[in-house]
Amino acid sequence: MSEIFKDMLCDSKLQGVLLLIDALDECSTGLNQLLDLITETSQLTSAKWLVSSRNWWQIEEQLCTVAQRLSLEVNASSVSTAVDSYIMVKVSRLSKLKGYKDDTASKVRQYLLSHAGGTFLWVALVCRELENTHRRKALQKIESFPTGLDAFYKRMMHQINGGEDAELCRQILALVATTYRPLSLAESTILIEECHGLADDLESLQDTISLCGSFLTIRKDIVYFVHQSAKDFLLSKEYTAFNQILPSGIAYQHHSIFSRSLEVLSKTLRRNIYELRAPGSSIKDISPPDPNPLASLKYSSTH
Template structure:
């Protein structure tokens, strides 16, 4: 009570609660709205018995007083409340007892009073009492409302259930990601928890706050920021003592166990029950009914997540999903659709769910169309991001200076070029500095000047170089494709490099075409017509970058490589004008592909005759 009494701003909360209730419940407005006209009589005036209202009472006995000079209501009074077992109808007796015992007001059989008197204020008074009760309960410390879970260990059956649920350990994935990216520079990223968007997400006063989408272009530090948020939140007391639970998942398109919706839910649930073993009951009952089948069902897993986040569990669940755009498109849509349907404004039960989602991804339109009604923020719009980038560059240059013994001039030049070419991307700085680590001091500036400016150009350069440099090291090439392949747009230059690879051109080409198919699929959506202008332009740019022609030079390079030509004809025959040279270079499987697709492909007349001749020869050879 002392907290409410000392804080004048807190007294305004009752008015806001009442306004929210009346705003969302039209049928209550007439019964519970604050009366605008009322008559106040002197306490000594005896009213007519059994009268339904005061229309016949003596107006000369009215008490006139000025309205309160405050800009908010209801007004909270603080004092002692007397409790009685009889209806208090005599105003003089009431005031005398209150004066003698220093009482603020009386609480008694109000229901009996309402049966006898028609009260103009009854509806508004009831709503006000409920609003004040809600407000008072909202500031009661959580530790007094929630009991710490008693359960701390799993029995054998629960352990078996947990093993069946396991698909990946997000904490290990986080640590592996940190090792690969490197630790963030000191004094960076921690500011994110002080931002209003994060504060709203953690408190979640309205449905918009329960989901926060942080987006950014490749290399702008989304995953590093997600790691930072996870580690800082887990260190807070409310997460340490079990009042809140933080679960997280780091998606990765190159790892099947980390790129599906079911994997995400399994990873989140694994962490939830590990932190709060008392919530295992929600998992165990479903597992007993359906065994491992429930863990392969998105709907089954989602229902378990909802069960753990119901009001009765008295625990707030906070889920951070990083790089959602690296999930396959079907899983991405499935998860986003379910999250928005469950926590969206159209679901009246959303307020009963104690679940919060924070999602990071690239600013793809196919993600925005699900999350448009919730809070979102472009990470690069925070001015602190550029400050963090400068700190990172300073750290990297200091390390390089020690390793390669840079002079002051070289260190200064390297720092300036990094700032100029990075275009706000942390990953560009990391890749460029990795290249510099293998270069002598006198070549550092020259090497850095030769690197393309911006991340997309750098990716293209790295992939193209890798395709040519590692012809006899297939595994290295595949690792580079897996590591960077999801970050750049496929071009004719990449295809040409793959076709010219003398060792594994067919497999490399197949992977590049798979990536291009994913890019094209990601931009196909029947709801295009409803997109905002800005989102539509971004989508059109992405589509344009995801489409290219199979050029004549690519075909000529592939003509004498039967396996490569087979892949091209199998995946892109409709984009190729089939010439006599192509038919002549095709192996038996490619010939069969051409023959089967004859009606769908663009084939010249002489090539068609050549195809028939070769197919006849192929048939005789088979006989």
């Protein structure tokens, strides 16, 4: 596939090609091959790559021959200006959404400007919390947010541990942090025993996941971390969050997922589960029924 891709980029009729990769450091498999592809095609073709990544020495080392690189740390003032503009837009939208008075909007804006520390994600997470806060409590709420992502995550973890569904939230975080890919809502319900009764009520599961604060988000019924930094925080043994969600360790969590998968597969799978009339049907000719009895078993069947 890479050779076909390189041949496409070498086509003289193909002009003005711009390829974008965000968060290259989050590439979990094939990173070295991808870096080789970027380096080779940037030198042999007219294609241009726009790549963002955290400062990992492996990536820095392989991209050292690239002519143009921009360090956000070195250009902190430019980043800070962009974050300030982002804050102005977010507060303007919040004001319209929540009906803030001018004084409230001004104080929210000022707090964000003075505590953002040049971090887009921190601003986004704080504003997300404010969206779920009554306007009369907006100032009280925003002043409770500490500066910095790690401090923000610690606060969120403390809030989760003090909630009525603390144990369930910790189970959800442990599951999402250790599975090999993002799970669908349906897959999540069967891998957490307390959520098994929500298999036919995904809206309630969404509400439950929302209790996990600003660690998780749901897009098209798939559960993701809001950012790689959230997962890194939970899995770092430097913080108490690791022992809170994984008191017996990662290996034990994988064993629990494995055991739970065997249990639900044994209870759910049966001969001709799609009730096909012709057992010799090609898979291309089969349309899964709605609801699909295998939808929640995809992860368990694969991993």
